[in-house]
Amino acid sequence: MGSPHDIPIQFLKGVGPARAKLFEKLGVRTVEDLLYLFPLRYEDRRHMTPVASLKPGEWQTVEGEVLAKGGRRVFFNKKHVFEMEFGDAQARVHCVWFNQPYLDKYFHVGDKVVLHGRVELFKDRLQIVAPEYELMAAGDTRLSVGRIVPVYPLTKGMGQRYLRKLIFFALEHHAAGLDDVIPSDVRQRQHLGPIARSIVQIHFPDDEQAQDEGSRRISFEEFFFFQVCVMLRRMHLARKPGFAHTIPADMRKRFSGLFPFALTQAQEKVIATITSDMSNKRPMLRLLQGDVGCGKTAVALFGCMAAVVSGKQAAVMAPTEILAEQHFRTILKYLARSPFGQVRVALLNSALKKKDRAALYTAIAAGEVDVVVGTHALIEEGVRFKALSYVVIDEQHKFGVKQRAILSSKGKNPDVLVMTATPIPRTLSLTLYGDLDVSTIDEKPKGRGKVKTYHFTGDQAEGVYRRVAEWVAERKTQAYIVYPIIEESEKLDIKAAVDMYAHFLEHEFKGLRVGLVHGRMPREDARRVMDSFQRHEIDILVTTTVLEVGIDVPNANVMVIEHAERFGLAQLHQLRGRIGRSEKNAVCILLGDPGTEDGKKRIEALVRTNDGFEIAQQDLEIRGPGQYFGRHQHGLDELKIINPAGQRQVLEAARAEAQALVKADPLLKAHPLVRDTIRQRYPAYLEGLSGG
Numbered sequence: 001m002g003s004p005h006d007i008p009i010q011f012l013k014g015v016g017p018a019r020a021k022l023f024e025k026l027g028v029r030t031v032e033d034l035l036y037l038f039p040l041r042y043e044d045r046r047h048m049t050p051v052a053s054l055k056p057g058e059w060q061t062v063e064g065e066v067l068a069k070g071g072r073r074v075f076f077n078k079k080h081v082f083e084m085e086f087g088d089a090q091a092r093v094h095c096v097w098f099n100q101p102y103l104d105k106y107f108h109v110g111d112k113v114v115l116h117g118r119v120e121l122f123k124d125r126l127q128i129v130a131p132e133y134e135l136m137a138a139g140d141t142r143l144s145v146g147r148i149v150p151v152y153p154l155t156k157g158m159g160q161r162y163l164r165k166l167i168f169f170a171l172e173h174h175a176a177g178l179d180d181v182i183p184s185d186v187r188q189r190q191h192l193g194p195i196a197r198s199i200v201q202i203h204f205p206d207d208e209q210a211q212d213e214g215s216r217r218i219s220f221e222e223f224f225f226f227q228v229c230v231m232l233r234r235m236h237l238a239r240k241p242g243f244a245h246t247i248p249a250d251m252r253k254r255f256s257g258l259f260p261f262a263l264t265q266a267q268e269k270v271i272a273t274i275t276s277d278m279s280n281k282r283p284m285l286r287l288l289q290g291d292v293g294c295g296k297t298a299v300a301l302f303g304c305m306a307a308v309v310s311g312k313q314a315a316v317m318a319p320t321e322i323l324a325e326q327h328f329r330t331i332l333k334y335l336a337r338s339p340f341g342q343v344r345v346a347l348l349n350s351a352l353k354k355k356d357r358a359a360l361y362t363a364i365a366a367g368e369v370d371v372v373v374g375t376h377a378l379i380e381e382g383v384r385f386k387a388l389s390y391v392v393i394d395e396q397h398k399f400g401v402k403q404r405a406i407l408s409s410k411g412k413n414p415d416v417l418v419m420t421a422t423p424i425p426r427t428l429s430l431t432l433y434g435d436l437d438v439s440t441i442d443e444k445p446k447g448r449g450k451v452k453t454y455h456f457t458g459d460q461a462e463g464v465y466r467r468v469a470e471w472v473a474e475r476k477t478q479a480y481i482v483y484p485i486i487e488e489s490e491k492l493d494i495k496a497a498v499d500m501y502a503h504f505l506e507h508e509f510k511g512l513r514v515g516l517v518h519g520r521m522p523r524e525d526a527r528r529v530m531d532s533f534q535r536h537e538i539d540i541l542v543t544t545t546v547l548e549v550g551i552d553v554p555n556a557n558v559m560v561i562e563h564a565e566r567f568g569l570a571q572l573h574q575l576r577g578r579i580g581r582s583e584k585n586a587v588c589i590l591l592g593d594p595g596t597e598d599g600k601k602r603i604e605a606l607v608r609t610n611d612g613f614e615i616a617q618q619d620l621e622i623r624g625p626g627q628y629f630g631r632h633q634h635g636l637d638e639l640k641i642i643n644p645a646g647q648r649q650v651l652e653a654a655r656a657e658a659q660a661l662v663k664a665d666p667l668l669k670a671h672p673l674v675r676d677t678i679r680q681r682y683p684a685y686l687e688g689l690s691g692g
Helices: 014-025 031-035 160-177 184-189 195-202 210-239 251-257 265-277 296-309 321-335 354-365 401-408 426-432 460-473 488-508 523-532 569-576 598-610 611-625 648-664 674-681
Strands: 041-044 059-073 080-087 094-096 112-122 125-129 132-136 148-151 285-292 314-317 345-347 371-374 388-393 415-420 437-440 451-456 479-484 512-518 540-544 556-561 586-591
Touching: 031 160, 094 112, 132 160, 132 265, 132 354, 148 160, 148 540, 160 195, 184 648, 195 210, 210 648, 210 674, 251 265, 251 296, 265 285, 265 296, 265 415, 265 437, 296 314, 296 321, 296 388, 296 415, 314 321, 314 401, 321 345, 321 371, 321 523, 345 354, 388 401, 401 415, 451 460, 451 598, 460 479, 460 556, 460 586, 479 488, 488 512, 488 540, 512 523, 556 569, 569 611, 586 598, 598 611
Parallel strands: 094 125, 285 415, 285 437, 314 371, 314 388, 345 371, 388 415, 451 586, 479 540, 479 556, 512 540, 556 586
Antiparallel strands: 041 148, 059 080, 059 112, 080 094, 112 125, 112 132
């Protein structure tokens, strides 16, 4: 039998070509990938709560059967409600789901079901709103009840029972074929158990201690390899000579004059660090992290000017056209009063006609453009710079190491500043960004108003809209009404936004100027609406998440986020960062009915704090690193550990062992298995490294 790494998932019994496509959506292509598809969480079903013992206010897992069920539409808001009486011979509980009419055909009276949800008291009876559910087929309960049960990430068309059964089969037949890839001396020093046992205990733990030991083993392995990659990369880049910029002594003072406001101490401190980095021949590799609206763009612009006064070129890469355009406009605005002579700035995006694009390529190659702002278009083959010495990459988590490397390769080891408004919790930044020096702007510009955040349920929406209309009319402020877009239901989501826009015009916002923007509108139409909103020709903007980054309307100080439970915490915080950008106080209202514990925690965190670092820490604890850092983050989607925030000691031990190994064997000649594992898991890290 071959190694699990070499067996495509479609050849595992119970999969086949059609289901293999579903697994691809979960990042599973081989049997080994499946074994490393770890549970999101566990439910202790060894002693489930009897229905008669359910307590209001607690999240509980309960087993019983469907006693009665039925669906109906609520007249006043057209919502579909599916209700179910659930229980056993001793007691029953009422369950309710909104807008899931298909459940009427899914459940049948007499079905055995396991439910997990928050129990509450409603009209003198126990109720669970939108519990997670699992149908128990006769004779198929050994993996789903009477034990600590894993709950996995799913994709449409796949159920928990099927996935559990498949993973159990894969463990039985293939776990023994996994390689113990951590060097044996490291395993002994760190008291790490065999990989096969650890993987089994993470999926189907005998008890909490066995699960903890398995988790520690996998956590160590993943961080150990990630750290080896990071250190090899850092060592490799440090050997390459860069360009030492000549920065005049009065440069920082002249630069401060570009702005109609005083830079904060935190900004000044980072600019001093960048000055030192860019004056050095060793290429700068710096991560600039800071909360939404803290002034990262102004700091990044300093590096652009340092490159320009040294006779070189700068490039700014953003993840979306809207954000690239925002940066372009901001830079032009600041440079209107430039003490550095004429600075030639260009925007490279998909809206350029073929002829204009060719002309811009020629100008960049000839050195006739000083600062180029763009999206992924910057890393296209046709883009060549005459003398690129400084690169800014915004929203770091949206780009991978490979894209960073391609842009860098367009110059001779340029200085690189990567920026993120998704702050990394302080305890983890060194571990996760060992190939970058980290700078933090932890201070907001003076004179900003406060943003207060409130949560209301869906049935309180009408009152919220009325209040928004009053604020807009009385305070002459502007408002956003934001709708979520989920990939699988994009058409429906956009239709919801369009329908509500039409409804608002006739009802709650009648007499006010209302605009609509969504991702499927022609680009020029969307830009026209945005510009009108910026000029205050529109009072209320109904929008999908196209405004997540890059929109700056200081007079917009009210935001309503619809179905807030469908957004991630970092995304909610980013959206909220679009308001409170002037001296006026702002209000953010989260409308939604969280049906899960995690959804509730996200909303509670956002109401409790505006601190991006606290929110980042909370987000990491709720979601784990794979989702938190985004799929494109350099290899971090490979990290599948259960709770990195609570495993600092393991991370630090892994880092120390990785450091010792790389120092003793920088080309990994004595550790071929380590080298092969990195090549397999983190290919971007070994590309182009010495001896790679």
